[in-house]
Amino acid sequence: MDGTLLITGQDIPDSFWPVLQKARQRDLVIAPASGRQLATLRHMFAADPPETFIAENGAVVWHQGEIVSTTAMSATPVRRLLEALEAAPFTSYAVVCAPEVCFTRNDLPPEISEEVSRYYRSREELFSLHDAPLDNVVKIAIYVQGDAEAEALDWVESQVPELRVLLSGKHWIDVMDPDADKGHALEALASTLSVARQDTAAIGDYLNDLGMLKAAGHAVAMGNAHEDVKAIADEVVGRCEDGGAIEKLKAWLA
Template structure:
């Protein structure tokens, strides 16, 4: 298998069940670099969070952050997709009025904002948003720099939360990014579009890309790659879509697959 770019989702994919990067990944990253193969995390997580998680990797490292609304290459943002303010205001109101227990995160490239202060919600949100500010009214932070709205629910995101948010944002891209998370972006934004943007910057063909994913927000990422791997723990729709199945994230499946492929390349 010839590949020149690897992109992987984080939660449920590269990260183990303790939400940490497996120790074996760092040796694999060295091997990728030795063979001139680019690597990029492709996550719903905030750019600042990803940069902290991969600080050990040094540079160069590309990033697909916030479900594809932010793409970074050579230390610069090469793609930024914003969402219109009217949609953001509608989502905030819908979440406040809903009987479903949910909390909203308004995301801008450099920071994210919440108006819900309870410990359980803050603990969940801070795992994904390192640069996170508490404000009294989310409506006041909405401007033309908002790239995403993330909604956390203690209920079932796919069954209980997503229908409410889709009704409030009918023209947006509403994706279920985890068991308890729904993300909303501009209709043009997704991980697949971001991957194509990064490929073009690197001069790499679609057939030379390899991706890993596990959840519904990875759908376009899987479709935009030459070869796609779903984790064994993936959502059924992602398992059905993928070209190959990797061991679960708990078994460091991304590391295992890459180790095997890199040994074949030698």
């Protein structure tokens, strides 16, 4: 989504909707894949909803009105990480994500609350994150006040070595079960649709897209993609601000 489809960072480009309609006519599935929450994705595409979403960086797959796959973490490392973050050597704010709702503290600074709301439309605010139900957590998203990669990534990995920790933006770190990524979600979706892996394709730009591109039958990196993403792609297309992803979809459908 960000860096791949969303030119403004918020709105779906007008040029996307005819592509979606043409894909439906061809009996092809376009599945927006994002670190965003399922509720947020459904709201963003409310004008003409796709029938499929990959949400929470692959931990949640939704198809034709129901969640068809989730990958949750054990409550023990989730609780350990939340406790450790209270004394972390950097300033951060955690978002505890269940499949259909997320939980934050009720005392977030206004600018952080606004940033969280960009990605998490269905949210409950709690006095303490320890009050959140921790038995069905699909992701912990951590907003780091400074540079997430330089200041926090290694530290988070050291706290929960049994979980998967990845950088999802300049300020964001996502923590998930090792089996939860967009690649696993793509494989689960292909199985649900009875589509062979070699008949799938994926377009991405950032490190949290690596698993998806590796799992896809054909991997496309954006012109503005991280160099590690470009290195494993089958091809590199135009930049996000130039509509590179939509132009590639049009070419496939042509």
